[in-house]
Amino acid sequence: MDVTDVHHSYRQHAVLGGVDLRLRPGTLAGIVGENGAGKTTLLKVLAGELRPDRGTVRHRGRFGYCPQAVVLDDSFTVRQHLDFFRSAFGLPDLLRAREVMEILAFTEYLDHRAGLLSGGSRQKLNLTLALMHDPDVLLLDEPYQGFDWETYLRFWELATSLRDAGRSVLVVSHLAYDIDRLDLLWRLEGGRLHRQDTRTEATA
Numbered sequence: 001m002d003v004t005d006v007h008h009s010y011r012q013h014a015v016l017g018g019v020d021l022r023l024r025p026g027t028l029a030g031i032v033g034e035n036g037a038g039k040t041t042l043l044k045v046l047a048g049e050l051r052p053d054r055g056t057v058r059h060r061g062r063f064g065y066c067p068q069a070v071v072l073d074d075s076f077t078v079r080q081h082l083d084f085f086r087s088a089f090g091l092p093d094l095l096r097a098r099e100v101m102e103i104l105a106f107t108e109y110l111d112h113r114a115g116l117l118s119g120g121s122r123q124k125l126n127l128t129l130a131l132m133h134d135p136d137v138l139l140l141d142e143p144y145q146g147f148d149w150e151t152y153l154r155f156w157e158l159a160t161s162l163r164d165a166g167r168s169v170l171v172v173s174h175l176a177y178d179i180d181r182l183d184l185l186w187r188l189e190g191g192r193l194h195r196q197d198t199r200t201e202a203t204a
């Protein structure tokens with residue numbers, strides 16, 4: 001993924017003021033920043049949900065996006081969500097979805113309605129839907145919100161295995177504890193990305 005000189009404002013409010021970013025295959029990267037720094041705005045631009053005022057975003061291969069606001073229908077079960085997305089992605093089966101659900105310890109919820117899931121379980125479904133087509137470039141907005149410690153660790157194992165399989169993974173969060181797991185880390189501040197050392201503690 002190549003991002004060059006991206007700008008975005010909401011009317012007079014400038015949020016992104018020249019973001020440059022390059023994600024190579026086989027990279028696990030993070031972006032941290034304070035509340036309101038513009039992280040979600042940046043991901044929406046990268047995902048094509050928002051058009052930048054200026055600049056370009058290019059990527060190759062399959063694309064996955066796990067937004068911060070969960071896009072689920074409360075009246076559908078987990079299984080119905082999987083079937084719906086399988087059809088939308090044109091997948092022959094749910095093999096990868098099942099693998100991700102196993103890793104996240106979520107398989108027992110297949111016949112539960114989304115509206116009755118806990119916050120953490122909704123996030124597991126959200127993540128499964130973003131991963132089930134095995135994307136080459138994966139953007140994750142606050143992916144571990146609501147996860148218990150065990151699931152949080154499993155999430156990092158999953159992210160690391162995707163990186164090792166040659167995928168590009170970008171994790172965006174206002175908190176970054178395990179930054180030594182990342183190959184690259186930026187802080188979004190003043191509308192721009194600033195490279196950070198991944199060997200020191202960096203919390204936003």
Ligand SMILES: Nc1ncnc2c1ncn2[C@@H]1O[C@H](COP(=O)(O)OP(=O)(O)OP(=O)(O)O)[C@@H](O)[C@H]1O
Nearest residue numbers: 010013015033034035036037038039040041042174
């Ligand atoms: N649709 C919108 N219209 C106007 N202003 C917006 C809109 N969305 C976000 N903003 C503003 O843009 C700024 C950046 O918001 P954004 O949600 O991108 O930040 P963030 O870094 O993701 O924050 P958080 O960590 O709280 O999720 C904030 O000042 C916010 O109020």
